[in-house]
Amino acid sequence: MNEFPARLKENLTKVIVGKDDTIEMLIAAVLAGGHVLLEDAPGTGKTTLALALARSLGLKFKRLQLTPDTVASDITGYSAYDPAKGGMVFHAGAAMTNLLLADELNRTSGRTQSALLEAMEEGQLTVDGVTYPLPKPFTVIATQNPVGTAGTAAIPLSQLDRFMVRLSLGAPDSESLKKLLTDRASADPLESVEEVCGAEELSAIKEDISAVTFSEELTDYVCALWQAIADSEDTLCGISPRGALALCRIARAGAYLDGRDYVVPSDIRVCFSAVCAHRLTLTREAKAAGRSAEDVLAAVLRAVPCPENRGNK
Numbered sequence: 001m002n003e004f005p006a007r008l009k010e011n012l013t014k015v016i017v018g019k020d021d022t023i024e025m026l027i028a029a030v031l032a033g034g035h036v037l038l039e040d041a042p043g044t045g046k047t048t049l050a051l052a053l054a055r056s057l058g059l060k061f062k063r064l065q066l067t068p069d070t071v072a073s074d075i076t077g078y079s080a081y082d083p084a085k086g087g088m089v090f091h092a093g094a095a096m097t098n099l100l101l102a103d104e105l106n107r108t109s110g111r112t113q114s115a116l117l118e119a120m121e122e123g124q125l126t127v128d129g130v131t132y133p134l135p136k137p138f139t140v141i142a143t144q145n146p147v148g149t150a151g152t153a154a155i156p157l158s159q160l161d162r163f164m165v166r167l168s169l170g171a172p173d174s175e176s177l178k179k180l181l182t183d184r185a186s187a188d189p190l191e192s193v194e195e196v197c198g199a200e201e202l203s204a205i206k207e208d209i210s211a212v213t214f215s216e217e218l219t220d221y222v223c224a225l226w227q228a229i230a231d232s233e234d235t236l237c238g239i240s241p242r243g244a245l246a247l248c249r250i251a252r253a254g255a256y257l258d259g260r261d262y263v264v265p266s267d268i269r270v271c272f273s274a275v276c277a278h279r280l281t282l283t284r285e286a287k288a289a290g291r292s293a294e295d296v297l298a299a300v301l302r303a304v305p306c307p308e309n310r311g312n313k
Helices: 004-015 020-031 046-057 072-076 110-122 174-184 199-210 216-231 241-257 265-279 284-288 293-303
Strands: 036-039 061-065 077-082 087-092 099-103 124-127 130-133 139-144 165-167 235-237
Touching (some): 004 020, 020 036, 020 241, 036 046, 046 139, 072 110, 072 124, 087 130, 165 265, 199 241, 216 241, 216 265, 216 293
Parallel strands (some): 036 165, 099 139
Antiparallel strands (some): 077 087, 124 130
């Protein structure tokens, strides 16, 4: 295990104060090759966090501010005739990068949102019948504001399912706010963020994560959780197989960040809600009773027997 995880976390905590657990979950998701949905009120640091992550990882970064008049070609790119070359030339869109910040994803139309589906799942774009591979790695960090719904379009479940986790930074506590105000009085913490990893090293880390042991017993545990969600009287349907795979992948990344080459039950439980909550569709009765997706998932964790920690397997 190298010192990379600690250095990366140190970089991100320079710009986002008092949110260590959320930062650790973000790091785990990105190292697991997942996309991240940041849902929070304006001004909590969503954009700053994404920019600090891109700088830390030495990634090419693009930010796309989504609005009602944003069109799909702004994301995918477009082909246009070039007289000098005597043919059609592809002009890359915002997605042709390593880390794309799709700011306020729910502010644009469903048609424009759907332009990200192929990119997020397959790492490629198809424009005018021609397929273009995206740079590797490719990660989407999208934001949406849960307040002020005027002019927004709900993100469809098909797209929500492509986000490995949904995270929320939340407002800082008074001590963290004081530190933030003090630190920002004389300098921008982003200026002190240094690159801690290159693309080649990041690829090697992902290979190490994929080799982390995930026992059959823990696979059975994930299957039991998956089935319990599907069987719950509070859900219209369970999470997708993609969601179950995401849970296993981020659990491996969590184990790696803890310095282990094997997964333990707590690696699964700690990220369970972040991976699954945005994928759930609750029944009308559950909503009327005031139950949230997080409530349902907490009940599932209590109901499904947890395997014992067995040291290394």
